[in-house]
Amino acid sequence: MSHVTPIFTDLVRVETRLYNAVSARLRAEHGLGLGQFEFLEIIDRVPGCRVLDIVGEVAITVGAVSKAVDRLVAAGWCLRVAHPHDRRSSVLRLTAEGEKLLAASRPVVEGELASLTAGVPADDLVRVASTLAVLRASLEAGSHGQPG
Known part of the structure; x- marks a missing residue:
C-alpha cells in the first residue's frame, strides 16, 4: 500500500x-x-x-x-x-x-x-489549507477528475 x-x-x-x-x-x-x-x-x-x-x-x-x-x-x-x-x-x-x-x-x-475544527491548532489548519490548495490546483490544471 x-x-x-x-x-x-x-x-x-x-x-x-x-x-x-x-x-x-x-x-x-x-x-x-x-x-x-x-x-x-x-x-x-x-x-x-x-x-x-x-x-x-x-x-x-x-x-x-x-x-x-x-x-x-x-x-x-x-x-x-x-x-x-x-x-x-x-x-x-x-x-x-x-x-x-x-x-x-x-x-x-x-x-x-x-x-x-475547534480542536485543531490554527497553524495546522493553515498548513492543511495550503496543501489542499496546491493539490486542487494540480488536479484542476491536469483536468483529472473532471466529469465526462
Whole structure:
C-alpha cells in the first residue's frame, strides 16, 4: 500500500463527516442542504453565472448541475435568465428570497465549520489549507477528475 492511500482515506472520511454535519445543521435551521448552499454561493459570486461555471467549480456533470439548478429555481431561490449575447444559454441569478437565504445560511456554515475544527491548532489548519490548495490546483490544471 502506498503512503498516499491512508492520506486519501483520511481526506475522504474527514470531508464526508464535515459535509454531513454542516449539511444537517443547514437543513435543520434553513431547510437547505450544503450542496444547494454551494450552488447559491457560486451563483452569487460569479458574475453572469452559467451552469457550466458551476460544473467547472464542483466537477460534476452538466446534467447533474442542471437538475440541481432546476430544483433551486423550483424552490424560488434563483432564476434562469436569457443570456444577453447567446440565446442558447442562460444566466443564473439569485432571487430576493435566495439572497436572504444565502445571507442567513453563511453564518451557520461558518459557525458549524469553526465548531467542528475547534480542536485543531490554527497553524495546522493553515498548513492543511495550503496543501489542499496546491493539490486542487494540480488536479484542476491536469483536468483529472473532471466529469465526462
